[in-house]
Amino acid sequence: MRRAFSRRLDKVSRSPLVAVDGLIQTLSEGPVSKLHQGKTYFEPCARPRPWLREEFGLGAEDHAPPSGAPMLRRALSSHMSRRWGQDVPVDQVIVTNGATHAISSVLHAVLEEGDEVLILSPQWLFAHGLVRAAGGVAREVPVFLELSDDPAYDFVSPLQAAVGPRTRAVYFNNPNNPTGFRLDREQLARLVAFAEQHDLWLIADHAYENYDFSDEGYLDVALLPGAAERTFSVHTFSKTYAMPGLRTGYLVTPPGLGDLLTKWGLYTLYSVATASQFTAYTALRTSQEELALRRKKAAEARDLTERLLTVPHTTVQGGLYTFLDLSGYGGTPQEFLHACIAAGVSLAPGEAFGEHCAGWARLCFTAVEPAELSTALDKINSVYASAYSGEAR
Amino acid sequence: MRRAFSRRLDKVSRSPLVAVDGLIQTLSEGPVSKLHQGKTYFEPCARPRPWLREEFGLGAEDHAPPSGAPMLRRALSSHMSRRWGQDVPVDQVIVTNGATHAISSVLHAVLEEGDEVLILSPQWLFAHGLVRAAGGVAREVPVFLELSDDPAYDFVSPLQAAVGPRTRAVYFNNPNNPTGFRLDREQLARLVAFAEQHDLWLIADHAYENYDFSDEGYLDVALLPGAAERTFSVHTFSKTYAMPGLRTGYLVTPPGLGDLLTKWGLYTLYSVATASQFTAYTALRTSQEELALRRKKAAEARDLTERLLTVPHTTVQGGLYTFLDLSGYGGTPQEFLHACIAAGVSLAPGEAFGEHCAGWARLCFTAVEPAELSTALDKINSVYASAYSGEAR
Incomplete structure (x- = not known):
């Protein structure tokens, strides 16, 4: 059979959140507060609009250069x-089709088939698939729940064991999705020392x-x-500017590597949509x-969650999520x-965020407005409590 | 050295058209008619604009599903x-970030490292790099100049020899960039028979x-x-609707393969910008x-070129280009x-379109309006003629 398929794609699955959308259709009768989504x-912060070519050097109909x-x-x-307090040269800044494409571009640029990537786990739910689609082997190293x-x-130590x-x-x-843990300066310095010791790349998703x-x-x-x-x-406009539909992000590369990353962009999608780039601008x-x-x-939503949620969960130092520990559930x-x-709230299943996270669930506390969040937290608490009395089984 | 780079990217180069832009900076003093660009x-046909969520089921800020x-x-x-006169199911239609991403997606979905792709040559200038970036080996099979x-x-026969x-x-x-040759029904039927004989995929760039x-x-x-x-x-809004900056195209896949192609999209860029998709809509x-x-x-621009251009060139049955034969140039x-x-017209170098095309150059006859095209053709004719008398050397 000549009409074969790449084995790389056999190793990746469809989005696990799509399955949640399916469950919502099946299990719920009324409206559902969708706390399984990351949003x-x-x-x-900006909306698409027409513009004059002079405003941006390019019209919407003109394609932008691959970088x-x-x-x-x-x-x-x-x-x-400005943010780094030091010069970040233009040639180290590459515009990408969101953070997904930024990370995918780096992985494709540095990996050979079978090369390994250590993933500090739990992790963003697509990290594993991005590594596999780039021909790599993803090695999850559980650290964030332990650090929490x-x-x-x-x-x-577990990184040393996994390398x-x-x-x-x-x-x-960092801050981590899904746990809300934040690596501080001292912890990042230890991570850099580890990377230096083994001469590894660092792919830092911000x-x-x-x-x-x-x-x-x-x-x-x-900056360390x-x-x-x-x-x-890795940076994106999706969360900071509340524009995930823009599909625009950017990379700051190590010195001298902008051209390399541009080549990957050129030979996968040519360039990011010009209107998206103008809206980002x-x-x-x-x-x-x-x-x-x-x-x-966001911090207020975090505080509200901390105050109301009775299910054990991680302490949030950053990000838009807390991770619920279901080990005590009946x-x-x-x-x-x-x-x-069934009660009207959806959460994301823990196993999407790490092989060791099947007993957990992710909650996004900014997916809905605070009033709706309060009601949703009450519902979650009721479900959690009712199992003890056997009511929900 | 652990911080290595993928060998795949060593095998691809930056866009050869970027080099032409550089030459324009160096060699020209006045304005240049840029006939080296494909546009x-x-x-x-449409411009970005704000819209109501009801118009499209998604707001600009919402990300679209990967498909x-x-x-x-x-x-x-x-x-x-409507165009095919037969049902094209939604699940076989995948929205892509332009034709580049559509072709890249197919190549990544079907190739293993070292698999080969036959390219009917001369070809679109990025086809070679797309195959290499997907880990494949590109085998150019010169056919279009011979068919012209x-x-x-x-x-x-040369395809049989290359398989x-x-x-x-x-x-x-098809129609071919850069020659303007069009494979007709009988020729396409022979291509299908060849693909059936060896059980090959066909990637048809429209x-x-x-x-x-x-x-x-x-x-x-x-349809054969x-x-x-x-x-x-493979289809794109870039040329038909004059919107290359939109970076939107689409694939019609064989039955049952839509989900597979969606996975590649998901793990490389998640989805195409929602505003681009609305503008395409x-x-x-x-x-x-x-x-x-x-x-x-476009046909009138083709006819004008045919009437005025004295440099030998291919006969154009479709597309936006003619390919100039420079073998008789002095x-x-x-x-x-x-x-x-130097005379004020840029053309694309032939070698970008095929290993056997170093003695050719591509001219895009729709890159500028007809009046400017006429002047540009006169300049090209003068350059071509002057070499015979030694004036331009």
Whole structure:
């Protein structure tokens, strides 16, 4: 049979969240608060609109260069230079089709078939599939639940145990989706030392950079001594600017690697839609005050969850999620999720976020407005409590 | 050294057209008619605009499913069903980030490292790199210049000579970029028989489907007996609707393969920008009369070129290009291209379109309006003529 298929795609599955949408159709009779989705209820920071070519150097009908529209790249270079307090040259800034494409581009640029990537786990639900689609082998290293329990946990030891001759890179997101744990400066420094010791790439996913609730705030591993040359810093407009439909993000590459990453973009999708790039360009003018207000609203939703939720869950230092520990529930995790949907709330199944997370569930506290969140938390609490009395079984 | 790079990317180069842009900066003093670009001077059929969620089922800020926005997929299914005169199910229609991403998706879905793809040559300038980036080996099979000379040319014989145990697919675009040759029904039937004999996939690139100047018009190989099960039919809004900046195209897959292709999209870019999909949805309402008018304008530009151009070139049956034979020029092809730029016209170097095409150059006759095209053709004729008298050397 010549008409074969790539084995890479056999190893990846459809989105596990699509299955939740299916369950909602089957199990619920009324409206459902969809806390399984990763999103914010905030208004988008910019909307598509017509523009004059002079505003952006390109009309909507003109395709942009594979590395991104020059005016957007320059604006991102300035933006990141301000944030980092040091020059971020334009040629290290590559516009991508969201964070997904940014991470996929890096993986394809650095992996050979069978090379390994260490994933700090639990992790963003598509990280595994991105590595596999790029021909790599994903090795989950559970660290975030352990760190949530004990911030002094020696998370480098399991990394040392997992590293092998084919290991090429470490992927992590910080603050972490789904646990809400945030690696601080000291922890990041230990991660950099580990990467230096084994000469690994670092793929740092900053999707939740605006929702870092620590006093220090957004901290990029690339800024730590010795890290810049090995760090691909991933950013997206999806969460910070509440525009996931824009499908626009960007990479800051190590020095000298912008052209390499551009080649991958060229030979997979040519370039990102020009209208998306223009909308990103206008969103980038959002004031720091407005972004801080959104961070405050997210923190309030986090606080509301902390106050109301009786199911054991992780402490949230950043991001838009808490991870629920279902080990004390009187039924299986699947029974819990189904009962929640029947009660009008959907959560994401834990196993989507790590092989060791089947006993957990992810809750996004910014997916709906606070009033709806309160009601949803009550419903979750009731489902959790009712299992003890056998009512829900 | 652990921080290695994928060998796949070593095998691909930056866009050869970027080099032409560089030459324009260096060699020209005045304005240059950029006939090296593949584009139309036509107005885009739709422009980005705000919309109400009800109009499309999704707001601009909502991300679409990886296979495409449901309303766009349904509209494309209806559109293709009308064109093909038979049902094209929605689940075989996958929205992609332009034709580049469509072709890349198919290649990644069907190739293993080292598998071979036969490319009917000369070919679209990125076809080679797309195959390499997907881990494949591209085997160019020169056929279009031979067919241009003699439509009865037995183009299947060189394909039979090139097929091997690792051959998985045949890529071709029809009408052909850069020669303007159009494979007719009888020739496509021979191609299908060849693909059936060796059980190969057919990747049929229809970027120029609206610019088929034959009496029969757009003809999709998928419609020929036995072809549907092995044909990926590639379409884009870039040329038909004059919107390359939209980065939106679509695939019609063989029955049952939509989900497979969706997985590749999911794990490379998640989905196409929602605003692009909405703009595509509105562009799809462009009347057949308007599309026919654009075809007529392109045919007029083709006729103008045929009438004025004294450099030997291919006869154009479709598409937006003619391929110039520089073998009779008194200098090297590079000298010709440089002299043209100095005179104010840029052409694309032939080698970008095939290993055997170094003695050729591509001209896009719709890149500028007819008056500018006339002047540009005069300049090209002068450069070509002057070499004979030694003036330009």
